Amino acid sequence: MSGGWEADAEALRRARPRHVLFLCVANSARSQMAEGIARSLAPATVKISSAGSAPSSLNPLAVRALDEIGLDIRGQRSKRVDDVPAGDVDTVITLCAEEVCPVFLGRARRIHWGLPDPAGAGSTEAERLQAFREVRDELRRRLSAVFPPGP
Structure with a gap:
Protein backbone atom coordinates (compact mmCIF):
# COMPACT_ATOMS: atom_id res chain seq x y z
CA MET A 1 0.00 0.00 0.00
CA SER A 2 1.18 3.51 -0.61
CA GLY A 3 -0.02 7.10 -0.46
CA GLY A 4 1.09 7.81 3.08
CA TRP A 5 0.09 6.32 6.38
CA GLU A 6 -3.37 7.93 6.22
CA ALA A 7 -4.23 6.04 3.02
CA ASP A 8 -2.85 2.84 4.50
CA ALA A 9 -4.88 3.30 7.69
CA GLU A 10 -8.08 3.98 5.71
CA ALA A 11 -7.56 0.92 3.51
CA LEU A 12 -6.83 -1.21 6.55
CA ARG A 13 -9.90 0.12 8.39
CA ARG A 14 -12.10 -0.77 5.39
CA ALA A 15 -10.51 -4.23 5.11
CA ARG A 16 -11.49 -5.10 8.71
CA PRO A 17 -8.48 -7.25 9.56
CA ARG A 18 -8.85 -10.34 11.73
CA HIS A 19 -5.21 -10.61 12.90
CA VAL A 20 -2.72 -7.73 12.81
CA LEU A 21 0.97 -8.44 13.42
CA PHE A 22 3.39 -5.61 14.24
CA LEU A 23 7.00 -6.35 13.31
CA CYS A 24 10.35 -4.79 14.12
CA VAL A 25 13.77 -6.19 14.97
CA ALA A 26 13.97 -6.52 18.76
CA ASN A 27 10.22 -6.61 19.53
CA SER A 28 11.01 -4.53 22.59
CA ALA A 29 9.74 -1.00 21.92
CA ARG A 30 7.80 0.11 18.80
CA SER A 31 6.05 -3.16 18.04
CA GLN A 32 5.30 -3.77 21.72
CA MET A 33 3.76 -0.31 22.09
CA ALA A 34 1.79 -0.81 18.86
CA GLU A 35 0.49 -4.14 20.17
CA GLY A 36 -0.67 -2.58 23.44
CA ILE A 37 -2.27 0.45 21.79
CA ALA A 38 -3.98 -1.62 19.09
CA ARG A 39 -5.38 -4.02 21.68
CA SER A 40 -6.92 -1.07 23.51
CA LEU A 41 -8.55 0.28 20.32
CA ALA A 42 -9.44 -2.74 18.19
CA PRO A 43 -12.69 -4.66 18.50
CA ALA A 44 -12.42 -7.81 20.63
CA THR A 45 -12.78 -9.89 17.45
CA VAL A 46 -9.41 -8.66 16.12
CA LYS A 47 -6.30 -10.54 17.24
CA ILE A 48 -3.26 -8.32 17.79
CA SER A 49 0.33 -9.64 17.93
CA SER A 50 3.88 -8.37 17.72
CA ALA A 51 7.18 -10.06 16.97
CA GLY A 52 10.75 -9.42 15.84
CA SER A 53 13.59 -11.01 13.92
CA ALA A 54 15.95 -10.76 16.92
CA PRO A 55 13.71 -10.43 19.98
CA SER A 56 15.22 -9.17 23.20
CA SER A 57 13.00 -8.12 26.11
CA LEU A 58 10.26 -5.61 26.76
CA ASN A 59 11.85 -2.18 27.16
CA PRO A 60 10.98 -0.60 30.54
CA LEU A 61 10.56 2.79 28.85
CA ALA A 62 7.89 1.31 26.55
CA VAL A 63 6.07 0.11 29.66
CA ARG A 64 6.43 3.52 31.28
CA ALA A 65 5.28 5.45 28.19
CA LEU A 66 2.12 3.36 27.92
CA ASP A 67 1.52 3.54 31.69
CA GLU A 68 1.27 7.31 31.19
CA ILE A 69 -1.79 6.82 28.97
CA GLY A 70 -3.37 4.14 31.14
CA LEU A 71 -2.21 1.05 29.24
CA ASP A 72 -0.41 -1.81 30.99
CA ILE A 73 1.77 -3.96 28.71
CA ARG A 74 3.74 -5.70 31.47
CA GLY A 75 2.20 -9.04 30.49
CA GLN A 76 3.52 -8.84 26.92
CA ARG A 77 6.75 -10.60 25.95
CA SER A 78 9.18 -10.38 23.06
CA LYS A 79 8.60 -13.07 20.44
CA ARG A 80 10.30 -14.32 17.28
CA VAL A 81 8.44 -13.79 14.04
CA ASP A 82 8.54 -17.61 13.62
CA ASP A 83 6.51 -17.95 16.85
CA VAL A 84 3.45 -16.39 15.20
CA PRO A 85 1.33 -18.81 13.10
CA ALA A 86 1.71 -17.39 9.57
CA GLY A 87 -1.61 -18.75 8.32
CA ASP A 88 -3.50 -16.84 10.99
CA VAL A 89 -2.16 -13.35 10.14
CA ASP A 90 -3.93 -11.28 7.50
CA THR A 91 -2.14 -7.94 8.05
CA VAL A 92 1.51 -7.16 8.84
CA ILE A 93 2.66 -3.68 9.81
CA THR A 94 6.43 -3.22 9.86
CA LEU A 95 7.72 -0.37 12.02
CA CYS A 96 11.48 -0.33 11.29
CA ALA A 97 13.06 2.91 10.13
CA GLU A 98 16.85 2.78 10.40
CA GLU A 99 17.30 -1.00 10.41
CA VAL A 100 16.29 -3.85 8.11
CA CYS A 101 12.79 -5.04 8.94
CA HIS A 112 5.20 -0.20 6.34
CA TRP A 113 5.11 2.57 8.94
CA GLY A 114 8.77 3.41 9.46
CA LEU A 115 9.16 5.00 12.89
CA PRO A 116 12.46 5.80 14.62
CA ASP A 117 13.63 3.40 17.31
CA PRO A 118 13.16 5.29 20.58
CA ALA A 119 15.51 2.91 22.39
CA GLY A 120 18.42 4.38 20.46
CA ALA A 121 17.45 8.03 20.96
CA GLY A 122 19.05 10.57 23.22
CA SER A 123 21.87 10.33 25.69
CA THR A 124 19.82 10.55 28.89
CA GLU A 125 16.88 8.55 30.19
CA ALA A 126 14.71 11.68 30.01
CA GLU A 127 15.56 12.13 26.32
CA ARG A 128 14.86 8.46 25.62
CA LEU A 129 11.55 8.60 27.49
CA GLN A 130 10.56 11.62 25.39
CA ALA A 131 11.40 9.64 22.23
CA PHE A 132 9.19 6.78 23.49
CA ARG A 133 6.37 9.26 24.11
CA GLU A 134 6.67 10.65 20.59
CA VAL A 135 6.56 7.19 19.00
CA ARG A 136 3.68 6.20 21.33
CA ASP A 137 1.68 9.27 20.33
CA GLU A 138 2.29 8.68 16.62
CA LEU A 139 1.27 5.03 16.93
CA ARG A 140 -1.87 6.03 18.80
CA ARG A 141 -2.72 8.60 16.12
CA ARG A 142 -2.31 6.07 13.31
CA LEU A 143 -4.02 3.18 15.08
CA SER A 144 -6.96 5.42 16.06
CA ALA A 145 -7.50 5.94 12.33
CA VAL A 146 -7.49 2.16 11.78
CA PHE A 147 -9.69 1.39 14.80
CA PRO A 148 -11.83 4.51 15.38
CA PRO A 149 -14.05 4.62 18.46
CA GLY A 150 -17.50 3.17 17.92
CA PRO A 151 -20.72 5.21 17.84
Whole structure:
Protein backbone atom coordinates (compact mmCIF):
# COMPACT_ATOMS: atom_id res chain seq x y z
CA MET A 1 0.00 0.00 0.00
CA SER A 2 1.18 3.51 -0.61
CA GLY A 3 -0.02 7.10 -0.46
CA GLY A 4 1.09 7.81 3.08
CA TRP A 5 0.09 6.32 6.38
CA GLU A 6 -3.37 7.93 6.22
CA ALA A 7 -4.23 6.04 3.02
CA ASP A 8 -2.85 2.84 4.50
CA ALA A 9 -4.88 3.30 7.69
CA GLU A 10 -8.08 3.98 5.71
CA ALA A 11 -7.56 0.92 3.51
CA LEU A 12 -6.83 -1.21 6.55
CA ARG A 13 -9.90 0.12 8.39
CA ARG A 14 -12.10 -0.77 5.39
CA ALA A 15 -10.51 -4.23 5.11
CA ARG A 16 -11.49 -5.10 8.71
CA PRO A 17 -8.48 -7.25 9.56
CA ARG A 18 -8.85 -10.34 11.73
CA HIS A 19 -5.21 -10.61 12.90
CA VAL A 20 -2.72 -7.73 12.81
CA LEU A 21 0.97 -8.44 13.42
CA PHE A 22 3.39 -5.61 14.24
CA LEU A 23 7.00 -6.35 13.31
CA CYS A 24 10.35 -4.79 14.12
CA VAL A 25 13.77 -6.19 14.97
CA ALA A 26 13.97 -6.52 18.76
CA ASN A 27 10.22 -6.61 19.53
CA SER A 28 11.01 -4.53 22.59
CA ALA A 29 9.74 -1.00 21.92
CA ARG A 30 7.80 0.11 18.80
CA SER A 31 6.05 -3.16 18.04
CA GLN A 32 5.30 -3.77 21.72
CA MET A 33 3.76 -0.31 22.09
CA ALA A 34 1.79 -0.81 18.86
CA GLU A 35 0.49 -4.14 20.17
CA GLY A 36 -0.67 -2.58 23.44
CA ILE A 37 -2.27 0.45 21.79
CA ALA A 38 -3.98 -1.62 19.09
CA ARG A 39 -5.38 -4.02 21.68
CA SER A 40 -6.92 -1.07 23.51
CA LEU A 41 -8.55 0.28 20.32
CA ALA A 42 -9.44 -2.74 18.19
CA PRO A 43 -12.69 -4.66 18.50
CA ALA A 44 -12.42 -7.81 20.63
CA THR A 45 -12.78 -9.89 17.45
CA VAL A 46 -9.41 -8.66 16.12
CA LYS A 47 -6.30 -10.54 17.24
CA ILE A 48 -3.26 -8.32 17.79
CA SER A 49 0.33 -9.64 17.93
CA SER A 50 3.88 -8.37 17.72
CA ALA A 51 7.18 -10.06 16.97
CA GLY A 52 10.75 -9.42 15.84
CA SER A 53 13.59 -11.01 13.92
CA ALA A 54 15.95 -10.76 16.92
CA PRO A 55 13.71 -10.43 19.98
CA SER A 56 15.22 -9.17 23.20
CA SER A 57 13.00 -8.12 26.11
CA LEU A 58 10.26 -5.61 26.76
CA ASN A 59 11.85 -2.18 27.16
CA PRO A 60 10.98 -0.60 30.54
CA LEU A 61 10.56 2.79 28.85
CA ALA A 62 7.89 1.31 26.55
CA VAL A 63 6.07 0.11 29.66
CA ARG A 64 6.43 3.52 31.28
CA ALA A 65 5.28 5.45 28.19
CA LEU A 66 2.12 3.36 27.92
CA ASP A 67 1.52 3.54 31.69
CA GLU A 68 1.27 7.31 31.19
CA ILE A 69 -1.79 6.82 28.97
CA GLY A 70 -3.37 4.14 31.14
CA LEU A 71 -2.21 1.05 29.24
CA ASP A 72 -0.41 -1.81 30.99
CA ILE A 73 1.77 -3.96 28.71
CA ARG A 74 3.74 -5.70 31.47
CA GLY A 75 2.20 -9.04 30.49
CA GLN A 76 3.52 -8.84 26.92
CA ARG A 77 6.75 -10.60 25.95
CA SER A 78 9.18 -10.38 23.06
CA LYS A 79 8.60 -13.07 20.44
CA ARG A 80 10.30 -14.32 17.28
CA VAL A 81 8.44 -13.79 14.04
CA ASP A 82 8.54 -17.61 13.62
CA ASP A 83 6.51 -17.95 16.85
CA VAL A 84 3.45 -16.39 15.20
CA PRO A 85 1.33 -18.81 13.10
CA ALA A 86 1.71 -17.39 9.57
CA GLY A 87 -1.61 -18.75 8.32
CA ASP A 88 -3.50 -16.84 10.99
CA VAL A 89 -2.16 -13.35 10.14
CA ASP A 90 -3.93 -11.28 7.50
CA THR A 91 -2.14 -7.94 8.05
CA VAL A 92 1.51 -7.16 8.84
CA ILE A 93 2.66 -3.68 9.81
CA THR A 94 6.43 -3.22 9.86
CA LEU A 95 7.72 -0.37 12.02
CA CYS A 96 11.48 -0.33 11.29
CA ALA A 97 13.06 2.91 10.13
CA GLU A 98 16.85 2.78 10.40
CA GLU A 99 17.30 -1.00 10.41
CA VAL A 100 16.29 -3.85 8.11
CA CYS A 101 12.79 -5.04 8.94
CA PRO A 102 12.05 -8.71 9.46
CA VAL A 103 10.44 -10.61 6.62
CA PHE A 104 7.06 -12.23 7.13
CA LEU A 105 6.64 -15.23 4.85
CA GLY A 106 2.89 -15.73 5.26
CA ARG A 107 0.24 -14.44 2.90
CA ALA A 108 -0.85 -11.13 4.36
CA ARG A 109 -1.52 -7.51 3.50
CA ARG A 110 1.71 -5.61 4.17
CA ILE A 111 2.01 -2.04 5.40
CA HIS A 112 5.20 -0.20 6.34
CA TRP A 113 5.11 2.57 8.94
CA GLY A 114 8.77 3.41 9.46
CA LEU A 115 9.16 5.00 12.89
CA PRO A 116 12.46 5.80 14.62
CA ASP A 117 13.63 3.40 17.31
CA PRO A 118 13.16 5.29 20.58
CA ALA A 119 15.51 2.91 22.39
CA GLY A 120 18.42 4.38 20.46
CA ALA A 121 17.45 8.03 20.96
CA GLY A 122 19.05 10.57 23.22
CA SER A 123 21.87 10.33 25.69
CA THR A 124 19.82 10.55 28.89
CA GLU A 125 16.88 8.55 30.19
CA ALA A 126 14.71 11.68 30.01
CA GLU A 127 15.56 12.13 26.32
CA ARG A 128 14.86 8.46 25.62
CA LEU A 129 11.55 8.60 27.49
CA GLN A 130 10.56 11.62 25.39
CA ALA A 131 11.40 9.64 22.23
CA PHE A 132 9.19 6.78 23.49
CA ARG A 133 6.37 9.26 24.11
CA GLU A 134 6.67 10.65 20.59
CA VAL A 135 6.56 7.19 19.00
CA ARG A 136 3.68 6.20 21.33
CA ASP A 137 1.68 9.27 20.33
CA GLU A 138 2.29 8.68 16.62
CA LEU A 139 1.27 5.03 16.93
CA ARG A 140 -1.87 6.03 18.80
CA ARG A 141 -2.72 8.60 16.12
CA ARG A 142 -2.31 6.07 13.31
CA LEU A 143 -4.02 3.18 15.08
CA SER A 144 -6.96 5.42 16.06
CA ALA A 145 -7.50 5.94 12.33
CA VAL A 146 -7.49 2.16 11.78
CA PHE A 147 -9.69 1.39 14.80
CA PRO A 148 -11.83 4.51 15.38
CA PRO A 149 -14.05 4.62 18.46
CA GLY A 150 -17.50 3.17 17.92
CA PRO A 151 -20.72 5.21 17.84
